[in-house]
Amino acid sequence: MTAAPPIASSSVLEPLIAPFDRALDIAIRHRGFPLNLEEAIRYATGGGGKRLRPGLLLLSARAAGGNTIDAMPAAVAIELVHTFSLVHDDLPAMDDDAVRRGRPTLHVQTGETMAILAGDAMLGLAFEVIGDSPMRAETRARLVTELAAATGSMISGQVYDTIGGFPHELADEQRLAILHRGKTGALFRAACRMGAIAAGAAGESLAALTAYGESAGLMFQVTDDLIDVEQEADHAGKATGKDAKAGKLTYPGVHGVEASRATVERLLADSRTAIAPLGDAGRELITLAEDMARRTR
Amino acid sequence: MTAAPPIASSSVLEPLIAPFDRALDIAIRHRGFPLNLEEAIRYATGGGGKRLRPGLLLLSARAAGGNTIDAMPAAVAIELVHTFSLVHDDLPAMDDDAVRRGRPTLHVQTGETMAILAGDAMLGLAFEVIGDSPMRAETRARLVTELAAATGSMISGQVYDTIGGFPHELADEQRLAILHRGKTGALFRAACRMGAIAAGAAGESLAALTAYGESAGLMFQVTDDLIDVEQEADHAGKATGKDAKAGKLTYPGVHGVEASRATVERLLADSRTAIAPLGDAGRELITLAEDMARRTR
Numbered sequence: 001m002t003a004a005p006p007i008a009s010s011s012v013l014e015p016l017i018a019p020f021d022r023a024l025d026i027a028i029r030h031r032g033f034p035l036n037l038e039e040a041i042r043y044a045t046g047g048g049g050k051r052l053r054p055g056l057l058l059l060s061a062r063a064a065g066g067n068t069i070d071a072m073p074a075a076v077a078i079e080l081v082h083t084f085s086l087v088h089d090d091l092p093a094m095d096d097d098a099v100r101r102g103r104p105t106l107h108v109q110t111g112e113t114m115a116i117l118a119g120d121a122m123l124g125l126a127f128e129v130i131g132d133s134p135m136r137a138e139t140r141a142r143l144v145t146e147l148a149a150a151t152g153s154m155i156s157g158q159v160y161d162t163i164g165g166f167p168h169e170l171a172d173e174q175r176l177a178i179l180h181r182g183k184t185g186a187l188f189r190a191a192c193r194m195g196a197i198a199a200g201a202a203g204e205s206l207a208a209l210t211a212y213g214e215s216a217g218l219m220f221q222v223t224d225d226l227i228d229v230e231q232e233a234d235h236a237g238k239a240t241g242k243d244a245k246a247g248k249l250t251y252p253g254v255h256g257v258e259a260s261r262a263t264v265e266r267l268l269a270d271s272r273t274a275i276a277p278l279g280d281a282g283r284e285l286i287t288l289a290e291d292m293a294r295r296t297r
Numbered sequence: 298m299t300a301a302p303p304i305a306s307s308s309v310l311e312p313l314i315a316p317f318d319r320a321l322d323i324a325i326r327h328r329g330f331p332l333n334l335e336e337a338i339r340y341a342t343g344g345g346g347k348r349l350r351p352g353l354l355l356l357s358a359r360a361a362g363g364n365t366i367d368a369m370p371a372a373v374a375i376e377l378v379h380t381f382s383l384v385h386d387d388l389p390a391m392d393d394d395a396v397r398r399g400r401p402t403l404h405v406q407t408g409e410t411m412a413i414l415a416g417d418a419m420l421g422l423a424f425e426v427i428g429d430s431p432m433r434a435e436t437r438a439r440l441v442t443e444l445a446a447a448t449g450s451m452i453s454g455q456v457y458d459t460i461g462g463f464p465h466e467l468a469d470e471q472r473l474a475i476l477h478r479g480k481t482g483a484l485f486r487a488a489c490r491m492g493a494i495a496a497g498a499a500g501e502s503l504a505a506l507t508a509y510g511e512s513a514g515l516m517f518q519v520t521d522d523l524i525d526v527e528q529e530a531d532h533a534g535k536a537t538g539k540d541a542k543a544g545k546l547t548y549p550g551v552h553g554v555e556a557s558r559a560t561v562e563r564l565l566a567d568s569r570t571a572i573a574p575l576g577d578a579g580r581e582l583i584t585l586a587e588d589m590a591r592r593t594r
Contacts, residue, residue, distance in 0.1 A: 034453050036462035088417060093409035112390035113459050116413070117452055120385060120420065124448035127424045131442030137435040144441050145428030151421035155414055156331050162410050165333035 010291035012284040013055040020054050023072045027129050040110050040118040045083045047101045054079045056191040060209050063281045066199020073133035074143050074194045077126040081151055084122035087115055094162055142197050150190035157182020176249045180221045188217025204277055211274035216289050219267035222260050225250040268293045307588035309581045310352040317351050320369045324426050337407050337415040342380045344398045351376045353488040357506050360578045363496020370430035371440050371491045374423040378448055381419035384412055391459055439494050447487035454479020473546045477518045485514025501574055508571035513586050516564035519557050522547040565590045
């Protein structure tokens with residue numbers, strides 16, 4: 001086990017972390033949760049998360065002509081959904097992971113019962129945060145639909161990954177694509193779309209940010225798979241080499257390490273192309289994609 | 298184990314069951330879920346649930362001057378949240394129950410991994426169903442907030458029940474009240490309020506239905522505790538006598554069986570009083586409360 005990794009993984013996220021963390025903290029407190037539940041949620045959401053999804057959401061809002069203050073409740077909501085999924089994925093009946101972000105996973109820290117319930121509470125809270133935010137009702141309803149649909153896709157990906165159930169006669173390449181689109185792709189795509197929606201964007205801006213989110217999300221997952229193969233556990237802050245041991249489909253496992261590296265470069269180029277219609281407004285998202293492509297944990 | 302109990306527990310719910318079940322079925326299909334996940338959700342939501350919460354919601358909508366068709370997505374959503382909570386509560390790390398509604402619980406049927414994920418998917422789907430329903434955006438946003446807040450209260454009650462964490466120096470009576478308000482009360486209250494909100498009601502109607510939901514919800518829980526003490530497992534269709542064995546707080550355990558029966562009568566009277574301002578429009582809800590007071594499973 002090692003110290004928690006640095007909080008921000010990109011210079012464009014850095015200034016957003018402190019205001020985001022404050023908003024997240026406020027959203028968790030004063031809900032009337034039992035103190036032990038509140039502490040469990042704070043433990044799971046803290047601890048040096050990269051805040052990539054809320055960061056993507058906030059930068060997408062800005063790129064679409066909105067501001068990060070209005071989009072903050074949506075950013076809090078997507079991080080709550082992401083964290084809920086990590087907590088449940090780590091459970092003994094799931095991936096059975098003991099370390100996350102260099103610290104004991106929630107069920108190791110608090111017991112399995114609390115980890116299940118805290119995950120459930122975070123998922124519900126995500127929608128409460130959007131529902132009672134000061135955005136226009138139409139915007140809130142669209143954000144709820146977007147986040148809920150992405151949550152369903154993410155869980156579907158997790159089912160394929162841990163249990164199986166793929167339609168018959170799919171090659172590994174196709175299975176892998178379905179897996180990635182669900183497991184991480186859906187939430188990355190939703191982050192960018194929710195930022196655009198919070199900013200009141202539609203049409204070309206929304207389409208550009210959707211395409212960007214799809215490319216960047218897949219790039220993130222391929223990078224993640226590469227880290228799992230190449231890095232030592234101490235550096236990554238979580239168990240590594242585990243996917244291969246578990247016989248799971250991974251990008252390097254199916255396509256090889258060299259092809260995976262080339263795919264990262266291609267997806268980085270796709271991300272740039274996708275965001276091009278937004279001109280200068282998309283510059284921060286290009287920097288973020290570049291930083292994501294180069295991350296080592 | 299015995300056959301599933303009869304579907305409707307009240308004559309006023311009976312005509313609502315078939316249209317509700319159709320709406321629920323449609324909401325689960327065509328979401329792009331893996332087939333095994335869809336089947337797990339259908340297994341959990343089927344099997345002779347009493348449909349009390351969606352029934353309360355639909356009758357509340359009607360009592361508030363609305364109709365059951367407009368309120369149907371909200372009814373589907375609350376049943377999904379209720380079923381998610383049953384599936385997770387039954388897990389080995391929670392109440393560890395093997396039988397529910399006279400059938401194997403979901404984790405016994407499909408394994409624990411799927412039961413966790415199917416529960417998660419149902420919770421997310423609940424909000425998706427509201428989010429993409431044809432109701433006005435303002436109504437959808439209010440319903441989301443209402444349901445999400447109730448979900449948080451329900452989970453809080455479950456934390457108190459399974460883990461503890463009550464504030465210090467509370468007598469058993471007070472702990473029990475907090476427990477019931479969360480575990481079942483929150484969702485009953487939300488059912489009635491969401492019906493009213495779906496019907497566009499506010500002010501006195503909303504207040505009357507809120508008060509009715511609080512009384513009827515507590516009455517349901519006290520009845521449930523009495524069934525656990527008094528009935529044989531074969532008749533109840535689930536494990537009974539289990540709360541006492543687990544040392545859990547129950548109404549008869551704290552107040553005694555006779556006092557619990559008297560409380561049911563008092564809460565039935567409270568339910569009638571609460572709904573009185575709605576006049577004839579509240580008659581179905583009074584019948585439902587009477588049927589709930591007399592249920593034996």
